[in-house]
Each structure stands twice: as C-alpha cells, then as structure tokens.
Amino acid sequence: MKSLRxxxxxxxxxxxxxxxxxxxxxxxxxxIFDSASLWLQIATGIPSVWVLFCLIEWIAPRRKLGVYIAVNLLITTIFFAVIMYYKYFGVIVTYHALQQVNQVTEVKGSVFSLLHPYFLFIYTDIVVFLLLYMNRKYRSWGKSIAVRESNVLISALFVVSLAVSVTSVWVHRDSLNELKQAENMGILNYEAYAIISSRSEVLEDPSNITTEAIATLKEMESPEVPLYWGEAQGKNVIILQLEATQNFVLDRKIDGQEITPVLNQLIKEHFYFPNFYQQVGQGNTSDAEFVVNTSFYIPQHGAAAQDYGDLALPSMPKVLEEHGYQTATFHTNNVQFWNRKELYKALGFQHYYDAEFFGNDDMVFFGSSDEVLYDKTADELLKLSQTGKPFYAQLISMSSHHPFNIPERKVRFQLPERYEDTLVGDYIQAQNYTDYSIGLFIDKLKKNGLWDNSVLIIYGDHLGLPIYSLSEHEKGLMKEIYGREYQFTEMMNIPLIVAAPGITEQKRLPQTGGQIDIFPTVANLLGISLQDHIHFGQDILNNTSNLLPQRYYLPSGSFINDKGIFVPGLNYKDGVRYPYDGAIPNETDTTEEEYNRALELLKLSDSYVSHLPKHD
Structure with missing residues (x-):
C-alpha cells in the first residue's frame, strides 16, 4: 500500500x-552555454526548481495545479528574458534591468527583431495547460494525496535541494565573470544571488583618489610639452555621437561600393584612431554620453543616466563653460528617454534640444531623421556663434538604430544579393545613410562659416552587430569582410575621428583608445589643463599605451590593452585572450598585474562618483 501511494x-x-x-x-x-556541461546545468538548475515545487506542496496541498502553472509561467518568463537579453547583449539579465522596462516601448522594433519564433515554443506547455485548466475534469489532477510518506519525502527533498542551491552559489560567488557565475550556479540560483547578495564593493576614501594615483594605475607618462597643445584654442567643439557605428564600415568597400565615402575622406585628411573601443553598459547610447563627457567609468549594474543622473558630475561641459564656452546637446528623441533630462543637469549642459525642437518631420525609427538633426542643428549653432562666444555642442544621431531597417526612401546603397535580407546588409545600408547625412552637415558648416573655426569629433556610441545575434550566414558575411572570424576585438571596435581644420598633420594613429579618452584629448587641443580635475581617461594624441577596463558587454574583470582583449573565466588564470587582427593568443599579451590594475581603476571611479553631492 505504501509503495502504491x-x-x-x-x-x-x-x-x-x-x-x-x-x-x-x-x-x-x-x-547561452552551448559549450557547458548539460548535466551541470541540470544538476544546478533542478534543485532550485525543486525548492519552489516543495513550497507549493506545502502551501497549496489541495488544488495545486493552478499554482504549478503560475510558477511554471514565472520560471519560463525568466528563462525567456535571459535568452532574449543574451541574444543581443551577451550577458545574463538580472533584476537590475527592470529599471529599463519603461524604455522598451521606445525600442520595441529592436526587441521584436530579436524575437525568433522558435523562442516562443518555450511557452507552448503553458498555453496547453491553461486551455486544459479551463476544463473542470482536469483540475483534479492537481489534487494532493495527503499521506505522511509524501510529506516526509517533500521535506527531505526541500532540505537537499536548498543545500545544493546554496552550495552552488557559495562556491562560485567570488567569480567576477557573470556568465561563468550563471553557468556554474544555474540560472535561477544566479538570479536569486543577484537579488539577495549583500556583497558590495569596498569603496576608497575620496582623498586617496588623485590624478597621480590614476596615472600610476594607468602607467601614463605625460610629456612636459604635449603635442598639439592648444592648437585649437578658442575654437568651437562639435561632437558627433554616431548610433551603432563600428569601425569596420570605414575605409571599406562591398563589391566596389564605399560604405562611408564621407568619413573615408575625413580620415584621409585628419586624425583617425582605428584601434578605438566602446566602454558603455546597460544604458548604451546614454552611457556613451556619460563616459565621453565625464571620463568616468559606467556604474557596475545600471545605466549611468539613472544611477548617476541626480549627481553633480564634474564634466566637459562644466570645464568648458569655465573657459567661456556655451554648451548644448542635440537629440531628436524625447529628453525623458533614458532619464536624459536629469543626466543633462548632472553634466551641466546649459541647453538641450530634443523632439520638441526638431518636431516630427521625416521620422526614422523614433525621431526625426539624421538629415533633420544636422540641418536644424547647424542653423542653431550659427545662432550660438553669433553671440561672440565659442560653443561646445554634442549631437546624438539615431537613424542607424537597431534593427537598421531604414525606410526605403533613405536607402542609397545597393546591396549584393548575398547581403539582402540580413542584419549585416541592413546595417550597412543604415550606416551608409548615416555617412550621407554627415556629409550634408559638413557641407552646411562650411557654407555658414563654422567649419574652419571648429573641432569636429566623431565616434561610435556602441556596437551594432552583436556576435550573439548573428546567424551562421551573417557570421560568414562578417568573416568575408574581415578576412577572419568575427570576435570581441572586432565587435567592440568603434571609430574615432578628430577633424581639426588648421592642424596640418593627417595621421592614422595606431594607439589604443576608448570613449573615456575623448575629454582629455579635447582638453589638450584646446589648451585646457586637467591636472587638478579627476578623470580616468588619457590624451591619446600623446599616450601610446592604454588600459581600458570593461563592464557589461564583456564580463566583469575584462579589459582591453595594446595587444587585445582579455576576458576572465572563474578568475584571471583561466581567462581567454583575444588578440587584435586574429593573431594567435599568447600568455604574454596580458598580465595578472594589468587585471588587478583594471579592477582598481573601476573601484576608484565608483568610489569617487559615489561621494559626489546631488545637483540642484
């Protein structure tokens, strides 16, 4: 009888x-973990599920089927969110991303483009259960047989499952690599760990955070007389932040067609940094605005605009204002998107221009086109210049936003057949339109007399073609473009162009740089000292060696140096090196000392920002 029950x-x-x-x-x-042990995933994943199921058996001892379906729906949704998020960002989503839920409606086109139909099969059982549950005769299936033996078994299973889950978390809690944590803990255990973990970074005393301490960690050696110091003194500064622009589109032809003829001409005549890298996080475009204007690193988890938007941030707009500049930022989307209204207060921009200024003319994605952005901005810049004071203006382009399916009226690049109906092909057409619009902007600056009295900085805000989102055919197209496998070193690579009319040297500079370096590089050209201003970047016109800590798009503990990209495993010793240009990895490409210095730089940045006062 006992065995029967x-x-x-x-x-x-x-x-x-x-x-x-x-x-x-x-x-x-x-x-997500295609190279991981399947049995490890089951061994760490099922105990966390059993903890929940045992609670159902205790809490809902009678008609429990509805509760099982609800818990199944919750767990399935977590798995679905993790899969979807990984397919674009390459990271495991946690509760921190709930802060960005209100942004989804703005970028729903990007979200739906990532939604492969077969992902929805994960919900098939739930749909079936809901249909069956409407039929009364199936509800009895969830009715418990209340026997002592089952209660004992449930209790024992709960204890064992909880112990296994806690142990898997405890053993792997010290790994910095979030992907490895999730792989070894199990996804549900990792999600729980992200919520309940009390581990917080030990912050540094602000008095210990000095420009000298930062220079020592970065091993910077600034020359007594920097090259190009003050050669653009008093000139206007115009920064173009290009949506999703990666470096490979520059100086590139597809079957004889130039993707970016305007930018190609610029890099022949001005400074061009082909080894330049993104440093954004969860906030993507708004994070790039933050990093470029502060020369601080992004926060550990959330978006900078939301985590730091209420702080009085030391910044490029404030420094330039102290030197007589007017400051303004231009974006055709609503200023509330990504909490930019607060971010712009934090950064100290005197003026911002958003959708209210640009209107709804010539809409592309969720704002007026780049052509409208540049046309109306050029007119406004002319007005600013007529005050007799120089200006600093940052322009945020948007027409080349993921998923890159620009309107047919904007398509100017004829794709070869093999690129048609691919993300890579759509991306190339969108970037070609971006380039065309920049050409119109430069022409207008030359016509209204601003070009010769301005420094133009152009860079990409973040990657556009995540490895994780590409089909095998699309990966083949990227291999055709690069002549090698498309890896992190290619994916994270964005362009930087510094066009300073009047500086006669034209150079393709090979040194490694990141978005955090733009502020000090601009300061050098303007002849503005940052000696007493805390910043974590370096003037890359005068520094040929660099160390760039990374967060978010690469696991914590990753960094970029002059040889390539390093991604840790459980720790430094089992990390993976990705050399530039597809070279063979060498253990001497990175050192554990670099790894520790990169982590210390992040700690100092977090510590410094955490002690800043709130803005008015």
Missing part, C-alpha cells in the same frame, strides 16, 4: 513539471 504521488504535477523544467533548462543551455 508513493507511486501515485510521483505521477502528480511535481514530477511532470520537473520534466518540463529539464527541457527548458536544456533550451537555455543550448542558446
């Missing part, structure tokens, strides 16, 4: 839903 109990929802969870764990593993 236990046999009946095991035929109930507990075992059935466990089998469903095994299938969904395997699906997540296939998409």
């Amino acid at each position: 236990l046999g009946v109990w095991f035929s109930k929802p507990f075992i059935f839903f466990t089998l469903l969870m095994v299938i969904k764990i395997c699906l997540a593993r296939f998409v």
Whole structure:
C-alpha cells in the first residue's frame, strides 16, 4: 500500500513539471552555454526548481495545479528574458534591468527583431495547460494525496535541494565573470544571488583618489610639452555621437561600393584612431554620453543616466563653460528617454534640444531623421556663434538604430544579393545613410562659416552587430569582410575621428583608445589643463599605451590593452585572450598585474562618483 501511494504521488504535477523544467533548462543551455556541461546545468538548475515545487506542496496541498502553472509561467518568463537579453547583449539579465522596462516601448522594433519564433515554443506547455485548466475534469489532477510518506519525502527533498542551491552559489560567488557565475550556479540560483547578495564593493576614501594615483594605475607618462597643445584654442567643439557605428564600415568597400565615402575622406585628411573601443553598459547610447563627457567609468549594474543622473558630475561641459564656452546637446528623441533630462543637469549642459525642437518631420525609427538633426542643428549653432562666444555642442544621431531597417526612401546603397535580407546588409545600408547625412552637415558648416573655426569629433556610441545575434550566414558575411572570424576585438571596435581644420598633420594613429579618452584629448587641443580635475581617461594624441577596463558587454574583470582583449573565466588564470587582427593568443599579451590594475581603476571611479553631492 505504501509503495502504491508513493507511486501515485510521483505521477502528480511535481514530477511532470520537473520534466518540463529539464527541457527548458536544456533550451537555455543550448542558446547561452552551448559549450557547458548539460548535466551541470541540470544538476544546478533542478534543485532550485525543486525548492519552489516543495513550497507549493506545502502551501497549496489541495488544488495545486493552478499554482504549478503560475510558477511554471514565472520560471519560463525568466528563462525567456535571459535568452532574449543574451541574444543581443551577451550577458545574463538580472533584476537590475527592470529599471529599463519603461524604455522598451521606445525600442520595441529592436526587441521584436530579436524575437525568433522558435523562442516562443518555450511557452507552448503553458498555453496547453491553461486551455486544459479551463476544463473542470482536469483540475483534479492537481489534487494532493495527503499521506505522511509524501510529506516526509517533500521535506527531505526541500532540505537537499536548498543545500545544493546554496552550495552552488557559495562556491562560485567570488567569480567576477557573470556568465561563468550563471553557468556554474544555474540560472535561477544566479538570479536569486543577484537579488539577495549583500556583497558590495569596498569603496576608497575620496582623498586617496588623485590624478597621480590614476596615472600610476594607468602607467601614463605625460610629456612636459604635449603635442598639439592648444592648437585649437578658442575654437568651437562639435561632437558627433554616431548610433551603432563600428569601425569596420570605414575605409571599406562591398563589391566596389564605399560604405562611408564621407568619413573615408575625413580620415584621409585628419586624425583617425582605428584601434578605438566602446566602454558603455546597460544604458548604451546614454552611457556613451556619460563616459565621453565625464571620463568616468559606467556604474557596475545600471545605466549611468539613472544611477548617476541626480549627481553633480564634474564634466566637459562644466570645464568648458569655465573657459567661456556655451554648451548644448542635440537629440531628436524625447529628453525623458533614458532619464536624459536629469543626466543633462548632472553634466551641466546649459541647453538641450530634443523632439520638441526638431518636431516630427521625416521620422526614422523614433525621431526625426539624421538629415533633420544636422540641418536644424547647424542653423542653431550659427545662432550660438553669433553671440561672440565659442560653443561646445554634442549631437546624438539615431537613424542607424537597431534593427537598421531604414525606410526605403533613405536607402542609397545597393546591396549584393548575398547581403539582402540580413542584419549585416541592413546595417550597412543604415550606416551608409548615416555617412550621407554627415556629409550634408559638413557641407552646411562650411557654407555658414563654422567649419574652419571648429573641432569636429566623431565616434561610435556602441556596437551594432552583436556576435550573439548573428546567424551562421551573417557570421560568414562578417568573416568575408574581415578576412577572419568575427570576435570581441572586432565587435567592440568603434571609430574615432578628430577633424581639426588648421592642424596640418593627417595621421592614422595606431594607439589604443576608448570613449573615456575623448575629454582629455579635447582638453589638450584646446589648451585646457586637467591636472587638478579627476578623470580616468588619457590624451591619446600623446599616450601610446592604454588600459581600458570593461563592464557589461564583456564580463566583469575584462579589459582591453595594446595587444587585445582579455576576458576572465572563474578568475584571471583561466581567462581567454583575444588578440587584435586574429593573431594567435599568447600568455604574454596580458598580465595578472594589468587585471588587478583594471579592477582598481573601476573601484576608484565608483568610489569617487559615489561621494559626489546631488545637483540642484
């Protein structure tokens, strides 16, 4: 009788839903951890599921099927969100991303473009269950057989499952690599760990954060007389932040067609840094605005505009204002998007121009086109110049936003057949339109007399073609473009162009740089000293060696140096090196000392920003 009762109990929802969870764990593993042990994923994933199922058996001892379906829906949605997020960002989404839920409606086109139909099969069982649950005769399936033996078994299983889950978290909690943490803890355990973890970074005393301490960690050696010091003194500064522009589109032809003829001409005549890299995080475009204007690193988890938007941030707009500059920022989207209204207060921009200024003319994605952005901005810059004071203006382009399916009326690049109906092909057409619009802007600056009295800085805000989102055919196209496998070193690479009319040297500079270096580089050209201003970048016109800590798009502990990109495993020793130009990895390309210095730089930046007062 005892064995019969236990046999009946095991035929109930507990075992059935466990089998469903095994299938969904395997699906997540296939998409995210394709090289990880399947048995490890099951061994760490199922105990966390059983903890929840045991609670159902205790809390809902009678008609429990509805509760099982609800918990199944919750877990399935977590897996679905993790898969979707990974397919673009290459990271495991946590509760921190809930801060960005209100941004989804603005970028719904990008979200839906990532939604492969087969991902929705993860919800198939839930749809079936809901249909069956409407039929009364199926509800009895969830009715418990209240026997002492099953309660004892449930209690024992709960204790063992909880112990296994806690142990898997405890053993791997010290790894900095979030992907490795999730792989070894199990996704649900990792999500719980992200919520309940009390581990917080030990912050540094602000008095210990000095420009000298930062220079020592970065091993910077600034010359007594820097090259190009003050050669653009008193000139206007115009910064163009290009949406999703990666470096490979520059100086590149597809079947004889130039992708970016305007930018190609600029890099022949001015400073061009081909080894330049993004340093953004969860805030993407708004993070790039933050990094470029502060020369600080992004926050550990959230978007800078939301985490730091209420602070009085030392910044490029404030420094230039102290030197007589007017400051303004231009973006065709609503200023509330990504909390930019507060970010612009924090950065100290005197004026901002958003959708209210640009209107709804010639809409592309969620704002007026780049042509409208540049045309109306050029007119406004002319007005600013007529005050007799120089200006600093930052322009945020948007027409080349993911998923890059620009309107047919904007398409100017004829794709070869093999590129048609691919993300890579759409991206190339969008970047070609971006380039065309920049050409119109430069022409107007030359006509209204601003060009010769301005420094123009152009860079990409973040990557556009994540490795994780590409099909095998699209990866093949990228291999055709590069002549090698498309890796992190290619994906994170964005362009930087410094066009300073009047400086006669034209150079393609090979040194490594990042977005954090733009502020000090501009300061050098303007002849403005940052000796007593805390910043974490360096003037890359005068420094040929660099160390760029990374967060978010690469796991914590990753960094970029002069040889390539390093990504840690569980720690430094089992990390992976990605050399530039597809070279063979060499252990001498990175050192553990560099790894520790990169982490210390992040700590100092976090510490400094955390002690800043709030803005008015």
